[in-house]
Amino acid sequence: LVLLPWTLHSPFPHLPVKIIWADLFFLPMICKAGFDYWRARKRIPVFSFDKAAFLFLGILLFNVLWIDPSLRSVLKYLGIMYTVAILIGLRMIIRKQEGLTAAFWIWFGLALLLSLTGIVAYVIAQKQQLPNFFVVKDHAYLGGGRFLWRLWSIGYTPSMLTAYLHIGLLSALWLKAGTVQKSHALLWRVSIVIILSAILLTKSRLVLGVLVSLVVWE
Secondary structure, X not given: OOOHHHOOOOOOOOOOOOOOHHHHHHHHHHHHHHHHHHHHOOOOOOOHXXXXXXXXXXXXXXXXXXXXXXXXXXXHHHHHHHHHHHHHHHHHHOOOHHHHHHHHHHHHHHHHHHXXXXXXXXXXXXXXXXXXXXXXXXXXXXXXXXXXXXXXXXXXXXXXXXXXXXXXXXXXXXXXXXXXXXXXXXXXXXXHHHHHHHHHHOOOOOHHHHHHHHHHHO
């Protein structure tokens, strides 16, 4: 969780990264945490975890400013500050089951949106026989002059999309088990099939992990 906002690649200063996946989930969560705090008008409680996180930031700041004062070090430090803000925000939200449900709804909604747009883009790419912003013609995946059409949406790699949609699928299953009325069951099943279809279009080995999750769930 600590590494999610800074996974493998930094968007600064000039690396060709589209969007860091974690931001698609955590930024709405941070906004929700701020809104809940503003609505409650209560002082934010400080726990041992928060104190340890701030101490950690203080130690790293000493390292950045006195040992390696470079732009890259400062950017990495800002990324860690962002991570600490995320963890504190999540702790503020997920204190009861209602908060956990809200987190799953956000992840499920984003996963469904990415799946729908990705499937449409994949159909367009097949019709035009040209890659687009959402679909890549991956020559390196098979080698020997062969290629695969792979859905990668707005992430850095198709596998990152698979991992993100994997959690969205688990969120959907959890919500379906606890909150869906019988009258909406068909719509819910269609949503799950849409996410699964987008996962298959990524053509990633991480699909095996999705299958394991489904077996465990069943």
